[in-house]
Amino acid sequence: MSSYLSLGLGLVQTMIVSRALGPELVGQMSLLRQVAVFGAQIGSFGLPMGIIYFINKRKLDRDTVIGSTLIATQLLSLLSSVIVALMLIYADFFGEVNIIIILSVIGFIFFSNSRTVFHSLNIADQDVKRMSLIDVLPTVLCVGILLFLYLYDLLNLNNILFLNIFIWPLIGLILALLIQKNRIKLTFSINVKYLKEAFSYGSQVNLSDFLVLINSSITLFILKYYTSDFTSVGYFSRAISVTTLINTAFISFLRLLYSHWAQLSGIELKKSVERIMNFLVLVSIVGCILIGLFGDWIVLILFGKEFLPATSLVQIIIFGATGFLISKSLLKLFISDGNVKYNLVCLLVGGISNIILSVILIKLYGVKGAGFAQLFSSILMGLTALYIAKSRYGISISRILIPNFSIKNIKNIIKR
Structure with a gap:
């Protein structure tokens, strides 16, 4: 709630x-x-x-x-x-x-x-x-x-x-x-002994979080650099706000996942990840469809007519929202198990692809290029996270991506 x-x-x-x-x-x-x-x-x-x-x-x-x-x-x-x-x-x-x-x-x-x-x-x-x-x-x-x-x-x-x-x-x-x-x-x-371990662990986590920030915001800085225009940055910023509404809704839930999965292992962990991720993907897909259909009205109601040019960006970026939510959730799994290196791999794929695509596409297509860069990098990061989850944890991709419309399953997840 x-x-x-x-x-x-x-x-x-x-x-x-x-x-x-x-x-x-x-x-x-x-x-x-x-x-x-x-x-x-x-x-x-x-x-x-x-x-x-x-x-x-x-x-x-x-x-x-x-x-x-x-x-x-x-x-x-x-x-x-x-x-x-x-x-x-x-x-x-x-x-x-x-x-x-x-x-x-x-x-x-x-x-x-x-x-x-x-x-x-x-x-x-x-x-x-x-x-x-x-x-x-x-x-x-x-x-x-x-x-x-x-x-x-x-x-x-x-x-x-x-x-x-x-x-x-x-x-x-x-x-x-x-x-x-x-x-x-x-x-x-x-406690010097603790801090040595904490800095070793924290350096990996910090790099992961830093890459998360790069992936989510570097496009803003590149857009400002090429356009020298705060207005385009404003449109893009608000388009991102709309397309990440679903992720924002689950922010407290995602924090709790980190602690919950840290206490599980083996088959119990695998089943928990598949069940919860399936629910998140289902909700995300429904949300993306609704935002895609009513994006112009959402922009108008939330931000006013001055921001209507952001609608075209919403229609582009929204298709990558599910990939972004998948990666964001699975990163909680990796870090809860102490496998920060998997986080780094996912985030490097997302961050590097975002930087390269932003530089190329913004230079060619302006603010719409920023939208496409965000779209493709989100999809790539989501696919990378799914591959690691399957190969390292034995998690079934089909059980994550194929919607489970079981009312009992949805009720259990919401209750927990």
Whole structure:
């Protein structure tokens, strides 16, 4: 339920922001937000994701894991913040920036990484209620403030970024701290032995996550480079928002899969993957058909008539949405089993193909070329993930791709 509530709130937020800013400023905002996400990824070094692995799989002491991870991520976030701030100040690629934007980006790096450290405990425990609270409540508050400012015509790029990338993770961090304060004992000391293992594991996870970001956002940067136009970036950004609606709806569910599959092995793991993936593919296909048929109306209702040129991009990218969801889900399987190398293979295929195709197709066809690049790279990444799942885990591709319309199967998955 929290996934759908988050999806609904995200749609309301997107509607407000799109109407307040228009295509050009939405394009600039999208690039700045991606810079913040890249900065946070560099600052985390994959350490927060390792918390789930070391607690659930390796059964290490929670306090040691959390304390050491928190200190390490803060130091890394400081280094990342300096690099990102210098880039925003001296590069004109991102348009005009001011102190509010720079502070918002830096705040996101620190707050989101700290939030993820504590939130990982809820994911490790498969505590859906606490996960939902941390995901939903900050969004409710921020959307409420956005709506208030929009109604009084006070929204601009500065306060939108401040709310979405500074206040949102800060509220999430405060909630995560309050939830976990009686469940862990923070020790401000570093366990060197643990950190050596964590950095080894985290370096692979971080590379995986970095490649995920590249695959999902590099097209925006290449599009801006070739067109020198924030408006095209705005259209493409909103087209991606529409075509990833299904993935967004399952974001909390996918996080839970990581922890769930980490506790399974053998035949039990194989059957769980086939059953859950079959359900996800079925829902994704239905969703893609609906979005493909009503894409123009969806764009008009969500973003307004200024964004109608994004409809043609939606019609292109939507055909790769199922492939993207398949790869995103199976990556959770690989990483839950400690096989980060399989993640790297899938993401390298997706990332490299996306970069090459984006450079070639955007140069030839402009913003539509960006849509085709996203389509083909998503399909390639999905096929690669399926091949690895079949060859390394013995998972049946047909049991994933051929829809199972059993009401009992669907009810069991939803219940779990």
